[in-house]
Every structure is written in structure tokens, then in C-alpha cells.
Amino acid sequence: SYIQHARVDGPLVMIGFGSIGRGTLPLILRHIGFEPGQFTVIEPSGGYAGLMAEHGVKHLQRALTPDNLRETLVGLFPDGKGLIVNLSVDVDSIEVMELAQELNVLYLDTVVEPWPGFYFGSPLPNAERTNYPLREKVRELGRKYQGGPTSISCCGANPGMVSWLLKEALLELAKDTGIAAAPKSREDWADLSMRLGVKGVHIAERDTQVSARPKPAGVFVNSWSVDGLLSEGYQPAELGWGTHEKKLPPLGHRFDFGAGYAIWIDKPGVDTRVRSWCPDVGPQFGLVVTHNESLSIPDYYTVWQGDQAVYRPTCHYAYHPCNDAVLSLYEANGAGVLQAEKHILTEAEITGGGDDLGVFLYGHAKGAMWYGSRLTIEETRALAPYQNATGMQVTSAVLAAMVWAIENPTAGFVEADEMDHTRCLFVQRPYLGRVEKHYTDWTPLKNRINRFAEDRDDEDPWQFTNFLVA
Numbered sequence: 204s205y206i207q208h209a210r211v212d213g214p215l216v217m218i219g220f221g222s223i224g225r226g227t228l229p230l231i232l233r234h235i236g237f238e239p240g241q242f243t244v245i246e247p248s249g250g251y252a253g254l255m256a257e258h259g260v261k262h263l264q265r266a267l268t269p270d271n272l273r274e275t276l277v278g279l280f281p282d283g284k285g286l287i288v289n290l291s292v293d294v295d296s297i298e299v300m301e302l303a304q305e306l307n308v309l310y311l312d313t314v315v316e317p318w319p320g321f322y323f324g325s326p327l328p329n330a331e332r333t334n335y336p337l338r339e340k341v342r343e344l345g346r347k348y349q350g351g352p353t354s355i356s357c358c359g360a361n362p363g364m365v366s367w368l369l370k371e372a373l374l375e376l377a378k379d380t381g382i383a384a385a386p387k388s389r390e391d392w393a394d395l396s397m398r399l400g401v402k403g404v405h406i407a408e409r410d411t412q413v414s415a416r417p418k419p420a421g422v423f424v425n426s427w428s429v430d431g432l433l434s435e436g437y438q439p440a441e442l443g444w445g446t447h448e449k450k451l452p453p454l455g456h457r458f459d460f461g462a463g464y465a466i467w468i469d470k471p472g473v474d475t476r477v478r479s480w481c482p483d484v485g486p487q488f489g490l491v492v493t494h495n496e497s498l499s500i501p502d503y504y505t506v507w508q509g510d511q512a513v514y515r516p517t518c519h520y521a522y523h524p525c526n527d528a529v530l531s532l533y534e535a536n537g538a539g540v541l542q543a544e545k546h547i548l549t550e551a552e553i554t555g556g557g558d559d560l561g562v563f564l565y566g567h568a569k570g571a572m573w574y575g576s577r578l579t580i581e582e583t584r585a586l587a588p589y590q591n592a593t594g595m596q597v598t599s600a601v602l603a604a605m606v607w608a609i610e611n612p613t614a615g616f617v618e619a620d621e622m623d624h625t626r627c628l629f630v631q632r633p634y635l636g637r638v639e640k641h642y643t644d645w646t647p648l649k650n651r652i653n654r655f656a657e658d659r660d661d662e663d664p665w666q667f668t669n670f671l672v673a
């Protein structure tokens with residue numbers, strides 16, 4: 204009784220069967236058609252072999268490496284058709300994307316992931332351990348493979364869905380402020396954002412999921428990949444840099460190549476806090492963990508006059524992870540050592556809470572607006588198995604991206620900003636709980652417990668310096 208949105212022609216291969224891979228499985232089984240016996244998962248762990256077998260999915264138990272990647276994928280795609288869903292860690296996305304072009308196979312992932320050795324123990328200087336060079340490399344390849352088989356880079360919840368929500372939010376804001384809007388091209392969207400006076404966008408998230416067991420000392424607990432959070436969290440903080448910004452933050456640096464839409468801060472993202480806002484709690488701290496959408500959104504929404512950027516919004520993640528992850532980070536940062544033991548909270552042990560994940564648009568005529576998905580653990584359990592609320596916002600975006608790739612098979616390299624947000628949200632929406640819009644009169648200059656010295660700009664509340672907790 205579920206809508207089958209699309210059908211894969213040829214083999215369907217998923218790489219990685221972690222929290223996101225397992226959660227995506229039931230959505231694929233419901234909404235994507237494929238030939239019996241044509242669904243394979245490449246996953247080194249045998250921990251969930253039973254789950255795969257139960258659903259008739261083949262398990263290729265193998266860790267992909269630079270040495271076996273080519274022979275493995277060539278063997279799985281003999282006929283020049285099919286689709287790869289890459290949901291692994293430690294597998295170089297760019298290499299798989301190039302191979303998919305060669306094999307004429309559709310591709311999508313949720314992050315630009317490198318082989319091991321980039322995130323930790325790298326000899327590279329910090330400027331080169333950011334996502335900016337990774338994304339610039341993907342964009343450059345995109346120019347080479349124009350019109351090739353569709354290859355979607357970075358399409359989970361964020362990066363991914365938030366780019367679609369941002370478009371809906373801009374249209375809502377236009378409607379609520381009486382501004383005419385019928386954007387079609389990238390230029391139209393950038394122009395609309397400029398006319399609305401949006402100075403910046405937080406990807407504002409609050410994860411309130413809790414379990415009955417207090418976080419044990421020495422264990423890193425999170426609601427999704429611990430490896431994923433640690434990898435991106437200990438890259439330098441990174442953010443799209445708006446044209447309204449007056450000065451760089453302390454330890455902030457520009458990039459000396461590419462279109463210059465972002466800056467990086469010489470501190471880990473998980474130790475870089477900003478003031479932000481989410482509907483569940485109101486004002487809160489968020490972490491400026493680097494993400495692809497902090498780069499793709501400012502790039503997409505830049506208004507150019509010749510080679511001059513005359514408008515661009517500031518954009519970054521402002522992430523309040525689940526409380527156990529906040530404690531885990533406090534512990535790790537204090538010790539200067541990562542915990543050896545890791546744990547992802549399952550839907551079975553979570554006793555309450557949910558995930559508010561949306562876009563927070565500020566600096567416009569109505570002050571600030573949060574627009575996004577509010578999904579509780581109870582709603583999630585009722586919607587589909589094998590995942591918590593955080594997972595479902597990601598897996599349903601992966602589903603939407605699969606559908607879009609199949610329906611648009613020769614789009615070459617794309618990111619979520621370049622996909623049809625209406626179609627994608629149509630597919631995803633049944634899994635997002637309540638999609639809500641909230642206006643607030645909050646600014647980062649409001650609310651202090653006692654006054655202390657701080658670098659404030661009282662003339663413009665929306666300067667990054669006011670958000671940043673120095």
C-alpha cells in the first residue's frame with residue numbers, strides 16, 4: 204500500500220550498513236522497485252547479516268580499500284546500468300563518483316568522505332583539512348562530467364534536505380512579506396534571497412533524544428555515527444561568509460583559491476559555539492561543525508555583478524547534538540583524547556525526545572524565522588523500523604535523492620541546492636513529522652546572565668561576531 208516512486212534499472216548497491224544504511228533499507232523496500240536478487244550491500248561487519256538475509260538483500264562482506272574498490276564495483280555492474288547508494292565511512296566518495304561515471308551508474312552519498320588518514324593524524328595544514336578543497340574538487344569534476352550519469356554529492360538531512368527546506372522557507376518569507384517570487388534558476392533564487400534581505404542562515408538543530416541509562420564515563424554516545432561526528436567535528440570550523448560581515452572572527456581565515464564563498468576558523472568545529480535558536484527550546488548554543496551545506500548554500504545564493512559578489516548570506520551549522528553527545532564532547536575535549544568506546548543510541552533504548560532540524564533565516568524584515576522538521580522518537584517508531592528520529596530525517600532524504608536520480612539520470616554531478624526541492628520534499632515529507640514555521644524576535648544580542656566583556660556590534664545584531672561565543 205506504499206507508493207512506489209521509482210524503479211532501479213539494473214543492480215542496486217548500498218555501501219555501508221550502519222545506522223543510516225539500516226534505516227534506509229525499509230524505505231527502499233517500500234518505495235523503490237528493483238529486480239529480485241539485484242540488491243547488494245557492501246559492509247565489512249557481519250553484525251547485521253541476519254537483517255539483510257531476512258529482507259532478501261545480498262551481503263558482500265568486505266571493507267572497500269583503494270586496492271579493491273575498482274574490481275569490486277566493476278564486478279557488481281557488468282551492464283552499464285544501476286545505482287550506488289554510498290552510506291559508509293572511510294570510503295573515498297570522489298573515487299567512487301569517478302568510477303560510477305566510467306561504469307555509467309547512478310550515484311549518491313551524504314558526505315564527501317575521504318579514505319582514512321584525512322581526518323586524524325594528517326600531515327596536511329588545517330586550511331587543507333577543511334571541506335572547501337574537497338567540495339572544490341567535486342565541483343571541478345562536475346564540470347568535466349557534465350551530462351554524465353547523475354551523481355548526487357552530499358544528500359542526507361544536512362547536507363541535503365535543509366537546502367530544499369531553505370527554498371520553501373524563502374517562498375514562505377516572500378509570501379509573508381508581500382514580495383513577488385517565482386524563482387526558477389540559481390540566479391533567481393539568489394536574487395530572491397537578496398531582495399528578502401536574508402543576511403544569514405543557520406542550519407539550526409536540536410536533538411533532545413535521551414535514554415534511561417546515564418552516559419557511562421569513557422564512552423562516546425551519539426544518535427548517529429560517532430565516527431562521522433568525530434571526523435567532521437575535529438576538522439576546523441567552517442562557514443559561508445556573507446557580504447554583510449564587517450570583520451573576520453578571531454583565528455578566522457579566507458581561502459586563497461576558488462570563489463571564496465567561505466572562511467575557516469583555526470579551531471575544531473565541536474569547540475566553536477554560536478548562539479542560535481530552535482523551536483523546542485528557543486535560544487541555545489550550537490556547534491559550528493563543518494558541513495557541505497555551509498559551502499554549497501553561500502555559493503548557490505551569491506549574486507554576482509561581473510566578478511564582484513554583491514550579495515551572499517552567511518551560512519553554517521549550529522548543532523546542539525543529543526545531551527549524551529554534548530557530555531561526550533565535553534569529556535573528550537577536556538581529556539584531549541577520544542574515547543575508545545562508542546555507542547549509537549537505538550530507537551529501542553531512547554525513551555523520549557526528538558529532533559528539530561531546520562533552517563534559521565535572519566536579518567530580514569521579520570527578524571528571524573525557523574523552518575524545518577520536528578520529529579519525535581514516538582512518531583519515528585510509528586513510521587518505520589531500524590532508526591531513531593535523527594536517522595529518519597537522513598534516510599528519507601536519501602530516499603528522495605534516489606527517486607530524483609532515477610527520474611533525472613543524466614544530470615551529471617549535482618548537490619541538493621540544484622535538485623527539484625518540490626519533488627524531493629514530496630517524497631520525503633511523510634517521514635518528517637511536523638514541518639513548521641516559527642518567527643521569533645530573538646537576536647544574538649538578547650539574553651545574558653550577568654554582563655561580561657564581549658565583542659558586541661550593537662548597530663547590527665546579525666553580525667557573526669554577535670553569534671560567536673568567544
Ligand code: NAD
Nearest residue numbers: 219220221222223266267291292313359360361362428431
Ligand atoms: P555508521 O558509523 O553507523 O556506519 C558506517 C558504516 O560504514 C559501518 O557499518 C561501517 O562498517 C561501514 N564501513 C566502514 N568502513 C568501510 C569500508 N572500508 N567499506 C565499506 N563500508 C565501510 O555511520 P552512519 O550513521 O550510518 O553514517 C553513514 C555516513 O552518512 C557517514 O559518512 C555520515 O557522516 C553520513 N551522514 C550524513 C548525514 C547527512 O545528513 N548528510 C547524516 C548522518 C550521517
